[in-house]
Amino acid sequence: MSCCSAPTLSNEPRIPRGAVTPEEAQNVISKLNAVGFDVMRLTSRGERREKKLQKDTECTKIFYTPSKKSDQGAMLVKDIWEVAVGNTESKLLTNFAFQEGETAVVIRTKMGVEWCLLLKTSKEAHQLCTGIATLVRSQRAMSDQDPIRARIMELWITADSDGSNSLDLHEMNALMKRMNVDLSTKATAAALKKFDTDHNGTLDFDEFIHFFHFLTEREELRPLFNKYASDKMIGIRREGFARFLREEQGGGSVAEADTLFTKISEGRDAVSFFQFCLFLTSAQLNSALDPATGFHIKDDMNLPLHNYFVNSSHNTYLSGDQLQSHSRVEMYRRALLAGCRCVELDCWDGPNKDPIVYHGFTATSKIRFEDIIKAIHEDAFVNSDFPVILSLEVHTSPEQSRVMAEALQRILGAALLTTNDAAFQTYTPHALKKRILIKWKMNPEDSDDSKDHDGDTTEAHPTTPLGPNGPKKHHGSNCPELSALVTCGAHKTKDFGASAKPYHIQSYTETKVEEFAVKCPADYKRQNMRMMSRIYPKGSRINSSNYSPVLAWSLGAHVVALNFQTWDEPMIVNDGFFSRNARCGYVLKPPYLRDVDDHSGSDAVLPAQRVDFVVMLGSQLPKPANAVRGEIVDPYVTVRLFGAGEDSQQARVKTPVVNDNGFAPSWNTKGSFITKNPELAVIGFDVFDKDLDADDHLCTCYLPVASIRNGVRALPLRLASSGERLPHSTVLVHFQISPL
Template sequence: MNHTIAFEIIQKYEPIEEVKRAHQMSFEGFIRYMGSSECLIFKPDCRRVYQDMTHPLNDYFISSSHNTYLISDQLLGPSDLWGYVSALVKGCRCLEIDCWDGSQNEPVVYHGYTLTSKLLFKTVIQAIHKYAFLALKFKILVKNKKIGTLKETRERKGSNKHGQVEECEEIYQAVEDEIEGSEALVSSENNPGKEIETISRGGLPLFKKRKVKVALALSDLVIYTKAEKFRSFQHSRLYQQFNESSSIGESEARKLLKLKAHEFVLHTTRFITRIYPKATRTDSSNFNPQEFWNIGCQMVALNFQTPGLPMDLQNGKFLDNGSSGYLLKPQFLRDNKTQFNPNKPPKQSDPVTLTIRLISGTQLPPSSHSSSNKADTLVILELFGVPNDQTKQQTRVIKRNAFSPRWNETFTFIIQVPELALMRFVVESQGLIAGNEFLGQYTLPVLSMNKGYRRVPLFSKLGESLEPASLFVYVWYIR
């Protein structure tokens, strides 16, 4: 650290004027500095949008939600606007709207053929319009089943089937009324000839305004990507257009990953691919998204309402690039001649050796079995990435001390594909009968880790900050 930086730190954090004038720092000043945002483990540069945002959409990982309107289970639970609001606040950029026939030709949103409650389509649009760009300026992609089938329903006027033209008119009117004159609108009129456009500016790439026949106008709203059923990698190579995307269930995708991983990677270099939870996850549980990020799937859709490991990985990965919801994929997942296969060690690997010394903890959350800070605490360091990189190590247990436990243990990780790796710090309380109890966690990309002495903030299972609870670590790697 040079003298100028040291002087600035002293001036900013040293509370004792006499010490400050002597260009020194007291213990109190040092504690204030170490507790500041400047000493967090997450790199300051990664808190802003720093990646090239002019690539086509298929070159990005996109923060994506599944059945966004649901806030509980998939069969009986409520549909609620909070599903959209909370997902947008968490940086989600791909939302799902299931539009169905409602009473008096007013479209509704719910999980079709189930007992979930219904939302008015127009209120969903109002919520998205209000919250989509409060913190983020980048595009929202909307997967809308009704709009996705409009080209097939243009001539079915008067039919009672899902997607009928009368309902389309209501959809168009809802958009017209809510977003009149809004800069959030993106149309083919101001995007001539761009079916999949770059994402260098804000906008909602779903709705446009053009005074023509309603059904035709609505079908033409799909200007970014058209949904097509996935048949096979060979079929896609021969027939799929660059602006056509496909959705694959997690079970089928997992089989393809095991049998044809390299083909899967080549597929995602060309086409937007969305992975969604299997139908048997009626409790809105989630799968591990890492295995599908490893093969370049752009939209790995999760149930945002369900906390746990998958959402920890989701939130941690998309911290990067200013939490914009868009992450530029590594070059080896964008090159349509790539040889990358996540199931095999890279032939020309430049592994990173990551060293983490876990020094201590501060005011860790109390165990539910104890009202004081007397929990028996330990920390697990979990590395997620390609299969060869996945591993975890843990500290010893510090007995009856969650207030200021000291471990001072060093851990080393050899990471073959650091561009895809996430590190998850998990604090637990040891339990002899019921098993260990989760106390807090923090997840972030390995290459977004700040070197040196750093503070690791902790978050609850629901994703809430547990400040001032934190870990104190030393991080080092060379790349």
């Protein structure tokens, strides 16, 4: 799998919960619907253009007038990834001369489209920002409540290119190609004629709904439907649906079955075949990831911090490679919104006593330390309340280290846990909710725990003697003011953590972990039961590729830091591993990696498991990089198991290729894996498009084995090129996971 940049890294929109009241936000929405909002749009040439910003009556898109081309002047609400006020790193605002009182609102989509709108006052800017944010949240809520109608509406809006509220043959042909449906113009015309009940040569929305029903029914699922339908024409009644959940899907309470039945049947007495097909292929209603762990905190969060794996980022500021890429404040926002709970800041002296962050002695660009801390303060607890660790690598002079200390206290305020606070603080994720911890030296006389610039380590360890010159010294090695804020103390253990405190942490390069795995795995595991470890990539990964985190997890390492800007296979494994426990960024380690007094030698608490599966079919698969145009794809699926020891050594399973059918391919391919460490195992599904030269990687789904539900389940897919969620694309898999 090739590594690629991930411009939509966080996979979650950055939508503020705002600076104005809900009433004011609703007033803005009403104004957008009626008279519109007067704005100045800043063009790519830096020119101001007077515009009227409005929304449609369905709240599905915002648009400005006048516009030379309707598609350039409109933005679908579902595509909005970020809306923010002020300096948001927009290139359009670099060195821009604002007029007095003028404030910018920047709106970005998942595809990278950006609008920069200028308003006369800061208040108007915050009102517009919160109003649009409210629109986005409302549409997401409606999509969650009725995902089927949301999908139909999305396709309808996309297809209706001329805004006529009807689809002609030209628009239908374009939609079929976009949806990867191999339907000739003649066949599309026949379908249009069949569902055009008022015989006007086009489909209105109600007619399009019936066409969508026709398109999405899967005859492969008919035998399963007939098994539980009391009458094949009427459908599956309530009692039959409860029996289906019990016999095929592994259970569910009577109340859960009732609620799901009512939702799928839309309040009717029976579930139709169309509704049954859409339910099974909906990753929202029928996800393979158990909602009990995917959407709820299931782990005990009251154990000391060193009992957890922590979703962690390396050189968080970088947007690309390690030598020449841009450093961006935005990368911290994206990492935090993606569930990351430990971010890294490499701090250096900046001009005018203003500390900066960048990859030292490289051509990477520089950003202000204070701007990063402001971004962290804003977004640290948007998607998770559990603590955030700031891993500082300090190269600053004592003077600028004191500037950093002042900025941390001033900006983070009560969220910052200080050394004095720590004396009275219980170090558990629950007790540390909405607190920010600093990782550095707790005492000025301690040795710094930082990496050299080549990415290797100089830290002392029983298996790694110090070099002749000792560890590398940094300017900021003596700053009591900064040390007074440290609550996650860098510590170089010489006795595998026997004399360490649970809040102590030591950093190692990935190659050192490989060495531990060969020379002293038991000792290193016990060390990780006493204190924390942070692992980071070796220095030769200048392209910001990632190493597999599984080995470090299997030895109990906690903070396994990856290059979040690179959406490659190890990063996808990491994302899948942390998809459990409500994506809060903390996963409780299995007991055999927590109990220092356990000498049983067992490497698992759950018994070994057999994972049997059938890759049944696909639904509405994307084109490469989610392109609108291009050939219809020829999809196939590969399946692999990632885990500790022998778990990762099993051969992958591959389905046959289905030619010219990305909308409704069928494979029916069986496979199985054995996992001896199910708590650490991740199963990965990758969908490819067969090509004459290199096959295109379309989408992925990686899930922790311990959180998969048995039965016929839909995989929640992500775009392979960026990690963007694909809420309406899925692969249907039948799982049967059982102990050996």
